[in-house]
Amino acid sequence: MAIEDQAGKLRRLMQQARRTRTIAVASGKGGVGKSNVALNLAILLSAGGSRVALVDADMGLANIDVLADVEVRANLSHVIGGLRRLEEIVLDLPSGVQFVPGANGLAKLAHLSEFQRTALIRQLGTLEADNDVIVIDTAAGIGPDVLQFAASADNVLVVTTPEPTAITDAYALIKVLHHSGYPGHVSLLVNLATDRHEARTTFQRLSGVARQFLGTTVYDAGYVLVDPKVREAVRRREPFVLAYPRCPASRCMSALATKLSAGGMLVGREDGFFRRVTNWFA
Numbered sequence: 001m002a003i004e005d006q007a008g009k010l011r012r013l014m015q016q017a018r019r020t021r022t023i024a025v026a027s028g029k030g031g032v033g034k035s036n037v038a039l040n041l042a043i044l045l046s047a048g049g050s051r052v053a054l055v056d057a058d059m060g061l062a063n064i065d066v067l068a069d070v071e072v073r074a075n076l077s078h079v080i081g082g083l084r085r086l087e088e089i090v091l092d093l094p095s096g097v098q099f100v101p102g103a104n105g106l107a108k109l110a111h112l113s114e115f116q117r118t119a120l121i122r123q124l125g126t127l128e129a130d131n132d133v134i135v136i137d138t139a140a141g142i143g144p145d146v147l148q149f150a151a152s153a154d155n156v157l158v159v160t161t162p163e164p165t166a167i168t169d170a171y172a173l174i175k176v177l178h179h180s181g182y183p184g185h186v187s188l189l190v191n192l193a194t195d196r197h198e199a200r201t202t203f204q205r206l207s208g209v210a211r212q213f214l215g216t217t218v219y220d221a222g223y224v225l226v227d228p229k230v231r232e233a234v235r236r237r238e239p240f241v242l243a244y245p246r247c248p249a250s251r252c253m254s255a256l257a258t259k260l261s262a263g264g265m266l267v268g269r270e271d272g273f274f275r276r277v278t279n280w281f282a
């Protein structure tokens with residue numbers, strides 16, 4: 001192989017390796033553990049050597065700042081309102097994660113206009129320059145904000161619990177993504193599982209239905225056991241993987257982080273987060 005060819009190949013490989021992966025954590029049903037998963041996953045990926053940004057994109061009830069115990073002066077509502085630039089609101093968490101605080105209920109941003117949403121996602125695209133992974137925590141439900149954040153990401157990590165209501169809502173989310181032509185990677189995480197068997201059954205039910213009725217593959221992201229330490233950590237306002245690194249839920253999160261980063265489950269796409277935003281729901 002000629003030197004130039006080799007150099008070209010190497011350059012392409014480097015570019016590929018550097019490409020930022022975006023992962024949106026979504027659920028359908030509320031209260032299934034999305035924000036805890038997003039925060040603790042971001043911390044573990046960062047501890048594993050990746051440069052990680054965590055975006056709280058819950059436009060109604062942003063609360064990662066509460067979980068991580070950080071004081072927020074300005075948040076995404078200020079960026080959307082044109083009062084701050086994105087880089088001005090980014091906070092460095094002690095874990096090394098770059099945190100973008102979301103708008104809380106008081107900011108009355110529960111529903112963005114399409115123009116605001118597109119502008120916001122475009123701005124978030126600038127995070128790609130400095131990060132290997134962008135983790136986006138979304139709101140519950142399948143409203144337009146959630147769908148656009150999810151659709152703009154390379155990967156959607158759908159969180160469910162073994163409860164039928166959560167499974168139904170997770171399926172509804174997967175179905176809308178599928179019908180909108182989402183080309184990314186959808187995986188399922190079963191949170192609040194009593195044991196491995198229950199998690200397995202839940203995954204098989206949902207992925208089976210998605211295969212049968214939508215003809216789509218839902219990848220297995222694993223599970224997180226129900227663990228009283230999670231509640232304790234939330235009460236202490238500490239991420240549970242830091243407060244109780246050896247508790248069952250933390251071990252499950254480590255398995256998830258390893259699976260996502262090592263197993264190639266975290267896919268990247270050619271076009272980049274912000275460039276593909278305008279193609280959605282146009």
Ligand SMILES: Nc1ncnc2c1ncn2[C@@H]1O[C@H](COP(=O)(O)OP(=O)(O)OP(=O)(O)O)[C@@H](O)[C@H]1O
Nearest residue numbers: 030031032033034035036140192225226227230231
């Ligand atoms: N594995 C777990 N074991 C025990 N409790 C858990 C676990 N995961 C989450 N919880 C509990 O569930 C609560 C809700 O979690 P979290 O706020 O992360 O959910 P959410 O999906 O982001 O909610 P929302 O839809 O309101 O944004 C937590 O405060 C915690 O008490």
Ligand SMILES: [Mg+2]
Nearest residue numbers: 034035058138
């Ligand atoms: Mg949440």
